[in-house]
Amino acid sequence: MDIIPLHLGVSHFHTPAAAVEAMQEAIAQHNTFYGPNEGLPELRNALAQRYLEDEGVPMPAEQILITHGAKHAIHLYLHSLLHPGDEVVALAPYWFAFPELIRQSGGKLVSVSANPEQGYSLNLEALRRKLNPDTKLLILTNPGNPTGKVYSVEELQEVARLLGEFPNLHVLSDEIYDGLGFDKPVPSFLRFEHLRDRVAVVNGFSKSFAMSGWRVGYLIAPFQILHKATELQLKWISGVSPFLQAGAAAATRNRHQIWKQFREDLEGKRELMRKELDKMPKLKFTVPQAGYYYTLQVEGCLYPQNPSSPFQLVEEWAAALKDQVGLEVLPGTNMGMANAVRVSYALPQAILESALMRLKAFVS
Amino acid sequence: MDIIPLHLGVSHFHTPAAAVEAMQEAIAQHNTFYGPNEGLPELRNALAQRYLEDEGVPMPAEQILITHGAKHAIHLYLHSLLHPGDEVVALAPYWFAFPELIRQSGGKLVSVSANPEQGYSLNLEALRRKLNPDTKLLILTNPGNPTGKVYSVEELQEVARLLGEFPNLHVLSDEIYDGLGFDKPVPSFLRFEHLRDRVAVVNGFSKSFAMSGWRVGYLIAPFQILHKATELQLKWISGVSPFLQAGAAAATRNRHQIWKQFREDLEGKRELMRKELDKMPKLKFTVPQAGYYYTLQVEGCLYPQNPSSPFQLVEEWAAALKDQVGLEVLPGTNMGMANAVRVSYALPQAILESALMRLKAFVS
Numbered sequence: 001m002d003i004i005p006l007h008l009g010v011s012h013f014h015t016p017a018a019a020v021e022a023m024q025e026a027i028a029q030h031n032t033f034y035g036p037n038e039g040l041p042e043l044r045n046a047l048a049q050r051y052l053e054d055e056g057v058p059m060p061a062e063q064i065l066i067t068h069g070a071k072h073a074i075h076l077y078l079h080s081l082l083h084p085g086d087e088v089v090a091l092a093p094y095w096f097a098f099p100e101l102i103r104q105s106g107g108k109l110v111s112v113s114a115n116p117e118q119g120y121s122l123n124l125e126a127l128r129r130k131l132n133p134d135t136k137l138l139i140l141t142n143p144g145n146p147t148g149k150v151y152s153v154e155e156l157q158e159v160a161r162l163l164g165e166f167p168n169l170h171v172l173s174d175e176i177y178d179g180l181g182f183d184k185p186v187p188s189f190l191r192f193e194h195l196r197d198r199v200a201v202v203n204g205f206s207k208s209f210a211m212s213g214w215r216v217g218y219l220i221a222p223f224q225i226l227h228k229a230t231e232l233q234l235k236w237i238s239g240v241s242p243f244l245q246a247g248a249a250a251a252t253r254n255r256h257q258i259w260k261q262f263r264e265d266l267e268g269k270r271e272l273m274r275k276e277l278d279k280m281p282k283l284k285f286t287v288p289q290a291g292y293y294y295t296l297q298v299e300g301c302l303y304p305q306n307p308s309s310p311f312q313l314v315e316e317w318a319a320a321l322k323d324q325v326g327l328e329v330l331p332g333t334n335m336g337m338a339n340a341v342r343v344s345y346a347l348p349q350a351i352l353e354s355a356l357m358r359l360k361a362f363v364s
Numbered sequence: 365m366d367i368i369p370l371h372l373g374v375s376h377f378h379t380p381a382a383a384v385e386a387m388q389e390a391i392a393q394h395n396t397f398y399g400p401n402e403g404l405p406e407l408r409n410a411l412a413q414r415y416l417e418d419e420g421v422p423m424p425a426e427q428i429l430i431t432h433g434a435k436h437a438i439h440l441y442l443h444s445l446l447h448p449g450d451e452v453v454a455l456a457p458y459w460f461a462f463p464e465l466i467r468q469s470g471g472k473l474v475s476v477s478a479n480p481e482q483g484y485s486l487n488l489e490a491l492r493r494k495l496n497p498d499t500k501l502l503i504l505t506n507p508g509n510p511t512g513k514v515y516s517v518e519e520l521q522e523v524a525r526l527l528g529e530f531p532n533l534h535v536l537s538d539e540i541y542d543g544l545g546f547d548k549p550v551p552s553f554l555r556f557e558h559l560r561d562r563v564a565v566v567n568g569f570s571k572s573f574a575m576s577g578w579r580v581g582y583l584i585a586p587f588q589i590l591h592k593a594t595e596l597q598l599k600w601i602s603g604v605s606p607f608l609q610a611g612a613a614a615a616t617r618n619r620h621q622i623w624k625q626f627r628e629d630l631e632g633k634r635e636l637m638r639k640e641l642d643k644m645p646k647l648k649f650t651v652p653q654a655g656y657y658y659t660l661q662v663e664g665c666l667y668p669q670n671p672s673s674p675f676q677l678v679e680e681w682a683a684a685l686k687d688q689v690g691l692e693v694l695p696g697t698n699m700g701m702a703n704a705v706r707v708s709y710a711l712p713q714a715i716l717e718s719a720l721m722r723l724k725a726f727v728s
Contacts, residue, residue, distance in 0.1 A: 015396040024388065032379040032577040034570075068432050068579075072601040100599050206398075213396040213606050215432075235464050237436040237601075242577050244605070 001326040004347070004355045009145070011292055011346030013210035013265070016258045022250030026243035035242030037234045039066025039218070043245040046252040047218060055188050063220055065230050066240050066248075070176050070204035070217035071097060073229075077200055077219050078105035078137075080228035081170060086136040089127070092336030093120070093295065095145045095174065099334060107136070111336045116297055119286050120149040124158050131162070137170045138162075143177040143186055146295045146335055146342035148288020153187050160192045170198045176217075179208030179259035181290040182267055190220065197222045207291070209251045209258060216240055216248045266292055269345040269352055276356040280363045282306070292346035295332070299339045301363060314339050325358035365690040368711070368719045373509070375656055375710035377574035377629070380622045386614030390607035399606030401598045403430025403582070407609040410616040411582060419552050427584055429594050430604050430612075434540050434568035434581035435461060437593075441564055441583050442469035442501075444592035445534060450500040453491070456700025457484075457659065459509045459538065463698060471501070475700045480661055483650050484513040488522050495526070501534045502526075507541040507550055510659045510699055510706035512652020517551050524556045534562045540581075543572030543623035545654040546631055554584065561586045571655070573615045573622060580604055580612045630656055633709045633716055640720040644727045646670070656710035659696070663703045665727060678703050689722035 026032075038044075044061035051059040067073040074097075082088070084106035090098055092111045102109045112127045114120040131138075140159065142151045151159075163169055173189035190201055204217030219229055233239065251258060273294060274287055282300035301317055303309045311317040314331045318341055321327045332340040345352055390396075402408075408425035415423040431437040438461075446452070448470035454462055456475045466473045476491045478484040495502075504523065506515045515523075527533055537553035554565055568581030583593055597603065615622060637658060638651055646664035665681055667673045675681040678695045682705055685691045696704040709716055 010397055014394050015391070020391055027379070027384055030378050032575065033374055034576045068601050075600045097599075104599055211396065212398045215602065215605050235461075235468055236439045237432050238579065241579050241605075241608070244608075 003326045003328050004351055005328050006343045006355060007328045007330040008344060010212045011210050012348050013262055015211050016251050018254040019211060019247035019251040023243050023247035026246035031242050035239050037239040038230050040242050040245040043249040046249040050252055051190055055191050057190055057193055059190060063226060065219045065226055066245060067217045067219055068240055069215045070202050073202045073217045073219035074101050076229035076232050077221055079232060080225045082107045082136060088137045089130050089135055090139040093147055093332060094141055094336050096334040116286055120144060120147045122155040122158060131166055135169055137172060139172045141174040143181060143290030146293045148291045148293055150181050150186050150289040156187060156189060160195060163195055163198060172200045175201055175203050176207045177291040179255060180263060182263060183289060186290060205248050205251060214244050216244055273345050280360055282363055292344055294343045295340050296343055297340050302339060321362055325362045327355055327358050367690045367692050368715055369692050370707045370719060371692045371694040372708055374576045375574050376712050377626055379575050380573060380615050382618040383575060383611035383615040387607050387611035390610035395606050399603050401603040402594050404606050404609040407613040410613040414616055415554055419555050421554055421557055423554060427590060429583045429590055430609060431581045431583055432604055433579045434566050437566045437581045437583035438465050440593040440596050441585055443596060444589045446471045446500060452501045453494050453499055454503040457511055457696060458505055458700050460698040480650055484508060484511045486519040486522060495530055499533055501536060503536045505538040507545060507654030510657045512655045512657055514545050514550050514653040520551060520553060524559060527559055527562060536564045539565055539567050540571045541655040543619060544627060546627060547653060550654060569612050569615060578608050580608055637709050644724055646727055656708050658707045659704050660707055661704050666703060685726055689726045691719055691722050
């Protein structure tokens with residue numbers, strides 16, 4: 001049986017034509033030599049302009065480092081900020097790569113869970129209990145991966161107030177799905193200008209722009225940390241291809257049109273999936289506010305909640321789902337959530353429909 | 365005055381058309397999604413085929429990791445091989461980035477100088493004196509950067525024999541200029557198949573293929589080390605853009621034609637430069653056997669060898685050269701050579717001629 005890959009963090013959209021055309025124009029102009037390590041002014045300026053227009057906050061282009069994708073930006077940031085043993089608090093569920101990225105930089109992950117039944121809203125009290133005066137960093141993913149939760153401005157303000165209480169605490173906000181917020185624009189943590197010396201944002205073109213294979217991301221960070229990260233990028237690897245950056249700049253300038261098109265497609269699929277999932281009472285879920293994943297609580301399919309189930313572990317359930325009906329999903333164990341899986345709906349319509357039929361058959 | 369950049373490690377050639385066309389074809393086929401972390405089979409196979417055809421040695425494609433440029437390949441390799449305090453012996457002069465790359469991986473650089481008056485030939489006795497049973501790694505650059513020295517098969521055999529004497533010693537051979545050997549093909553250290561469990565080769569597309577802005581390189585290493593490097597690439601950054609790799613694969617397949625064209629252009633410039641340098645007796649040099657640099661010994665322009673010179677340090681001489689006649693050159697201090705500079709001749713003809721006139725005026 002063919003396997004339908006619901007586990008992947010990549011959408012079915014093609015790279016936007018504007019990006020391809022701009023890249024080809026750069027190549028035609030022989031812009032194929034080394035670019036500046038910190039990034040092409042054209043792209044850094046387009047991004048600065050974006051935050052000014054979308055968030056109303058001035059953001060100097062000099063505070064943006066162009067990196068080889070967002071994972072690379074996180075790696076450079078953590079390596080520049082952390083010392084061995086530093087505590088890093090992450091709001092769970094989180095992106096599955098964070099634990100290893102934190103470990104690689106010598107940090108110690110402390111996880112704060114959110115309640116799916118409350119739509120993964122910020123659990124401020126639980127968070128405060130996990131913080132101490134030496135906690136170095138708080139990581140939030142907004143929109144959430146895998147949850148699709150978008151923090152409201154009020155929730156972000158609560159976090160911002162926490163930084164007042166904890167003067168040594170930094171924040172890293174991973175906003176890579178920010179173009180795919182369905183109901184309202186996703187607020188960036190950059191809006192808290194007075195905290196800019198402790199706030200970093202990581203972003204990139206893989207998710208909101210369907211340019212995963214381009215490997216272009218960026219880091220916005222306090223200058224001292226940004227300078228270290230820039231130096232490490234130069235020492236370890238050098239800067240990003242200038243013609244790819246020209247494509248990313250064009251994508252940035254055309255972002256509203258690109259995002260609108262992607263959102264319209266995804267919104268229909270989100271709704272289709274919601275309707276079908278409603279028919280599978282053993283699976284619990286929250287309708288995502290952004291991105292292209294559902295997080296499914298599968299406890300109702302596992303022993304002991306389901307006494308007749310042959311599966312105790314979510315991994316066993318996922319393996320059987322793949323073996324028996326050819327659906328690959330991502331168990332949440334590395335994402336700081338138990339008994340849940342991440343399921344993508346960024347697939348062509350017919351494939352998604354087929355996947356939902358298979359899921360229904362398997363669950364019932 | 366305009367500055368002529370003789371200090372850069374980048375040629376004036378345009379990216380080969382075959383690479384651009386193959387990349388555009390890959391984009392037209394929407395090959396713009398994440399590729400495999402270890403690299404595209406198409407590129408790894410083309411490279412394996414290249415070593416089979418050019419060196420007559422079988423090289424499994426699985427032993428090649430595609431990286432974000434050669435610097436990145438070196439970083440991953442050193443991080444996978446070295447433990448803190450490990451000694452790394454490098455044949456000097458060496459590429460200026462090596463000291464920092466070694467330091468970043470916890471290694472301790474030990475330098476072995478070669479004599480310019482002997483054409484930078486391998487000084488086996490000096491090398492043996494710097495090795496001890498615990499020396500972890502020997503780095504050689506073949507062809508040499510900045511020297512343009514190509515190690516003969518006999519010299520490489522001497523190094524290979526040393527590995528017999530030092531059973532814990534590994535070799536890293538940086539062969540990134542290997543397509544630009546003028547007089548005969550550059551032999552790869554991969555030819556010593558019986559040592560393959562201790563030999564690594566790093567290479568890329570920036571120099572021999574004029575694709576510096578593409579950021580594609582590769583690492584061939586013993587499997588155990590390669591697996592670590594592959595894991596680190598996945599953890600820290602993810603793999604290289606698949607459509608860029610499609611371009612690099614086409615460049616590899618067309619290598620002989622591309623290299624022939626580049627060499628013909630560079631050979632004329634090497635000769636022009638030799639003729640002009642012969643008229644500047646204060647500068648000593650060796651005619652490079654590969655690549656696009658001359659290494660100039662400038663002691664004859666410095667105090668005390670030249671008692672009337674206002675310059676004691678090569679850096680002072682280079683700064684005056686830039687200020688007075690607009691020539692930027694690279695002092696060799698970070699390359700393990702004293703009183704010498706690296707000068708590129710990979711420039712358009714008219715600019716190179718102008719540079720040589722300026723140099724002559726400055727020196728005399």
